[in-house]
Amino acid sequence: ATFEAFIGVRDEKATAQLKLFGDNLQVLEQNLPMDDTYKSKDIIAAPIRVVQLLFNAGDVKGPQTIAFNLPNDERIVKDRGTAMVILKNVSEAKFKQILNPIADACIAKEQHELVDFESFFTHTICHECCHGIGPHTITLPDGRKSTVRLELQDLHSALEEAKADIVGLWALNFLIKKHLLPTSLEKSMYVSFLAGCFRSVRFGLEEAHGKGQALQFNWLLEKEAFVFHPNETFSVNFDKVEEAVESLSRTILTIQAKGDKEGASLLLQKYCTMTKPLKVALQKLESIHVPVDIAPIFPVAKTLLE
Numbered sequence: 001a002t003f004e005a006f007i008g009v010r011d012e013k014a015t016a017q018l019k020l021f022g023d024n025l026q027v028l029e030q031n032l033p034m035d036d037t038y039k040s041k042d043i044i045a046a047p048i049r050v051v052q053l054l055f056n057a058g059d060v061k062g063p064q065t066i067a068f069n070l071p072n073d074e075r076i077v078k079d080r081g082t083a084m085v086i087l088k089n090v091s092e093a094k095f096k097q098i099l100n101p102i103a104d105a106c107i108a109k110e111q112h113e114l115v116d117f118e119s120f121f122t123h124t125i126c127h128e129c130c131h132g133i134g135p136h137t138i139t140l141p142d143g144r145k146s147t148v149r150l151e152l153q154d155l156h157s158a159l160e161e162a163k164a165d166i167v168g169l170w171a172l173n174f175l176i177k178k179h180l181l182p183t184s185l186e187k188s189m190y191v192s193f194l195a196g197c198f199r200s201v202r203f204g205l206e207e208a209h210g211k212g213q214a215l216q217f218n219w220l221l222e223k224e225a226f227v228f229h230p231n232e233t234f235s236v237n238f239d240k241v242e243e244a245v246e247s248l249s250r251t252i253l254t255i256q257a258k259g260d261k262e263g264a265s266l267l268l269q270k271y272c273t274m275t276k277p278l279k280v281a282l283q284k285l286e287s288i289h290v291p292v293d294i295a296p297i298f299p300v301a302k303t304l305l306e
Helices: 012-016 019-023 025-031 074-080 088-106 109-114 117-131 148-177 185-201 208-222 241-258 261-271 276-287 299-305
Strands: 004-010 048-058 067-070 083-087 137-139 145-147 226-228 234-236
Touching: 004 083, 012 048, 019 025, 019 048, 019 117, 025 117, 025 148, 048 088, 048 117, 048 299, 067 117, 074 137, 083 088, 083 117, 088 117, 088 185, 088 276, 109 185, 109 234, 117 148, 117 185, 137 241, 145 148, 148 185, 148 208, 148 241, 148 261, 185 208, 185 234, 185 276, 208 226, 208 241, 208 261, 208 276, 241 261
Parallel strands: 048 083
Antiparallel strands: 004 048, 067 083, 137 145, 226 234
């Protein structure tokens, strides 16, 4: 077994702004784009805490996480819910050092200004919240009780990451329509998400986040919600993106609710591939040396240790 540790300073102001998400988890669950029979009536709101990271150690020296929502055990999630921590300064560093250069290289000029930190950070929060909704403990067609993780086995992680991402986008749109989030996010959340696709896929299609991101990107491209232009840049088709996001959300949620491993396998096989548009974007980022990830330096910890 391996362990990891994070030390941070609580950001009370940013945390207070996020109460909205915890307060509306049950409302989001009730309105998820899937059959009502699969919906839970007792979602427990996840405590959300925003922190400024001072130090991390242990099994954290690979891809740098910007948030975590734990535990992963469905039995505990069902009875006690989850707790969520968002690392705001890590998010800011990734946006500045990685997402901005990606947007410069890959996003069509007319939509470039729609890539912003507020949208990126708000979707990160919504992603973590959406791990807590949707199917976890399920009833199989033969009446047996099980969990999504148990039924989908090795496919669970990639599909769960894709679910949290795409349902997170659906949820942002839902909250905007309910006037609970500003309409300024309406377009920027989709374009910021598009730029973020290239960031996550660069971790590789063997890794759960990379697989999940490739699935979403290729689905949205196929549905013409994302457009690949002759000059090798990308844009969002705002007339088609809402429907495409909802259809993928419904597909993934239904597979999870049924514990349908075959359906999960077919979905990932079809869409979790390095398509030509993805390859073009990644080669472009490689050629201009956009970093894959950040490597945090912890000056406060260093000072204390000295």
